[in-house]
Amino acid sequence: MDQTTTLVATVEPTIAENKEVTWTSSNTAVAIVDEFGKVTATGAGTAVIKAIAKDGSKVSESIAVTVTEKAVAPVETPSVVEGLKVASKTETSVTLSWTAAKNATGYDVYAYNTATKRYVKVTTVTKTTAIINKIAGQAFTEGGKYQFFVRAFNQGTNTTVYAQDSAVVEVQTTVKKPAVVTGLKATTQTTSTIKLSWNKAKDATAYEVYGYDKETKKYVKVTTVTATTATVSKIAGTKLASGTTYKFYVVATRTVNGVKVSAAKSSVLSAVTTPAKVALTVKAGKKQATLSWKKVTGASGYQVYKYNATTKKYEKLKTTSSTILKDTKQKTGSTVKYKVRAYKKVNGTTVFGAFSTAKSAKIK
Secondary structure, three states: OOOOOOOOOOOOOOOOHHHHHHHHEOOOOOOEEEOOOOOEOOOOOOEEEEEEOOOOOOEEEEEEEEEEOOOOOOOOOOOOOOOEEEEEOOOEEEEEEEEOOOOOOOEEEEEEEEOOOOOEEEEEEOOEEEEEEOOEEEEOOOOOOEEEEEEOOOOOOOEEOOOOOOOOOEEEOOOOOOOOOOEEEEEEEEEOOOEEEOOOOOOOOOOEEEEOOOOEEEEEEEEOOOOEEEOOEEOOOOOOOOOOOOEEEEEEEEEOOOOEEOOOOOOOOEEEEEOOOEEEEEEEEEOOOEEOOOOOOOEEEEEEEEEEEOOOEEEEEEEOOOOOOOOOOOOOEEEEEEEEEEEEEEEOOEEOOOOOEEEEEEEO
């Protein structure tokens, strides 16, 4: 339809004063004609177009115009979409891509709606990519699992033909990475344990504590906790030894719907177990007391305390790296009492062992 042609009316004699004509159509449902003789088809059928002289003579001439329907080419069925895949994904969106389908003028993308348990159309595109972030108005969530297929279509003048559905592709959105652990420190130490603590990391759901294994010269995971503290007593199955330095770091993790992501590791912390308890021996001599003890493994030195009978308190007598000490200028017949503890220094921090059992002697 909408085809046009222009008719020309010849008025004789050529010397006629009024050569104007009036144009009419017997069937405007088939063709219409304007004042200039332009005929426009409006539908299939036959109409008579007439030109009537305007000079009052009512002389006219007619022509029959036949309009036929133009043959419409059949709409080809597009091929099935192939190569549907996840091109990229974030915590809240998925980008799909696929191979162009033959004879396709566009594509409908469908997603599975878990609420209705049916696939629903989420978008229509003419390209071979689509970014999806909602299903039936529901925004995507991190770690969410989703299913999609694509249906190609070929849109003709009067009809649209659809291909069969593509294969279904499944995807799980990404999970937000937690922040790096900060503030790692040792809060409590014993001869066989070290208690660690750290600041809460944003978006973390758990923490993995790693310790340095001196045997393999590698860091190994020693425990996983959800709190911001952990007490370590073993590394790679080996118990911690007294007065020994160990190295640790912590990794924050986040798990959503079975997907776990990890932050970068924290700074490494060097921490030490407390030295073992000193086994003190005190022997009385002439106006002096001799203190001795066995060397404590890992100890940097020892603090010697003496009991003050006046204040009724133990007061520090001396700090030494030796395992023997003579306390001279003592009063004959007096009783003296001592206790000793080992200590170890690591990175400017001093860790003390337990005090020995108090020992006394009577000065000769």
